[in-house]
C-alpha cells in the first residue's frame with residue numbers, strides 16, 4: 095500500500111528505530127547467510143572503508159577537477175595502483191566508475207566508437223561475441239547501444255569455448271569477451287586463447303574481471319594457480335574490475351582500464367553546446383559519491399599488498415576446506431574447477447533445489463544456478479566464520495532430501 099508524505103517529521107532516533115525495525119526482515123549477511131551482494135574483508139577493513147566514506151560524505155566526485163582536487167588525486171592514485179596489479183604499463187589508462195555494470199557499459203561504448211572511428215559500419219547491427227556465462231551487463235550495454243550479443247556455449251570445464259567464440263565472430267563483431275572469473279561457475283576463461291583469437295581477427299577483447307580483478311592478483315602472489323587474465327595477455331584491450339566486490343571497498347566503486355590511449359580515446363563524455371560551457375566526465379553518472387573514491391583509496395593504503403595477501407590466504411584456505419567438505423557429502427559434486435571464491439555444487443542423485451529449499455528454511459538465502467541446476471555461493475571472509483554451521487545444515491538438508499528422493503522443489507533461480 096502506498097503511504098503518504100508525513101505531515102510532521104520524526105526525530106532522528108525515531109527514524110533510526112524505524113529503519114532498524116524494517117531491516118529486521120532482511121537477510122542476515124553478518125552471519126554469512128547471503129551468498130552474494132555483500133563482500134567481507136574483516137572488521138578492520140570495514141571500519142577503514144566506513145570512516146573514509148564518511149570523511150568525504152558530502153563531497154561530489156563530479157567536482158574532482160574544479161573543487162575537490164583531493165578526490166581527483168585519490169581517484170588517480172587508486173587507478174595507478176590497480177594498473178600495477180593488472181600488469182599494465184605506462185600506456186594503460188584507467189578510470190573509476192560506480193560499479194561493474196557501468197565499467198562494462200563504458201568499455202562496450204569505447205569498443206563501438208573505436209570501431210566506428212576506423213570506418214566500420216555494421217551490415218546489420220554491431221555485435222558482441224561472448225560465452226553463455228558472461229554477466230547480463232553486456233546485454234544491458236547492448237540494449238542501450240542497439241547492439242546484439244551472440245552467446246556461445248561453454249566447454250566441458252564450463253569455460254568459454256574458444257572455438258565457439260571464434261566461429262561466432264563475423265564482420266559486425268566489435269568485441270569478444272572473456273570472464274575472470276564468470277559469475278555462474280567461478281572459473282576463469284582461457285584468456286590467452288581468446289586473446290589469440292582477438293588478435294587474429296582484429297577484434298577488441300574485453301576481460302570482465304569484475305569479480306576477480308582485486309583478488310586474483312593476490313591469490314597469484316600467494317602461490318595459487320591463477321591463469322593469466324590481465325594486460326600480461328596479448329590481445330586484451332580493456333578490463334573491468336570491481337573495487338566493491340573482492341577489493342572489499344564500500345559501494346559504489348569499480349574500475350575500467352584500456353590497453354593504451356588509442357583504446358581509451360572514446361571513453362570520456364565531452365560536450366560543449368549548452369549555456370554552461372564544456373561538460374566533461376569519465377563516467378556515465380554525473381554526480382557520484384566522493385565517499386566511494388575516498389574509501390577505495392583508504393582501503394588500498396590501509397591494507398597494502400601485505401594486507402590483501404593475508405585476506406587472500408584466509409579466503410583461499412577457507413575455499414579449499416569448503417570444496418573438500420562439500421565434495422565429501424555423498425551425492426554432492428562441485429561444478430567445474432572454480433579458481434577463486436565462487437563455488438557451485440550439484441547432485442546427480444536428487445533435486446539440488448530441494449536441498450536449497452531446506453537451507454532456505456534455516457535462514458540461508460539460496461544462490462542458484464539454472465544450467466546445470468546447482469547451489470551457488472560467492473564467498474568472502476564472513477562465510478568462513480560460519481562454515482561449521484553451514485556444512486552441518488547442508489548435511490542435514492541432504493539427509494532429509496535423500497530420505498524422500500521424489501522431493502522436487504518449486505524454487506526458481508533468480509539473481
Ligand SMILES: Cc1ncc(COP(=O)(O)O)c(C=O)c1O
Pocket residue numbers: 192193194195196229231273275276277302304305336348
Ligand atoms: C562477472 C560479473 N561481471 C559484472 C558484474 C556486474 O557488477 P555490478 O553489480 O557491480 O554492476 C557482476 C556482478 O556480480 C559479475 O559477477
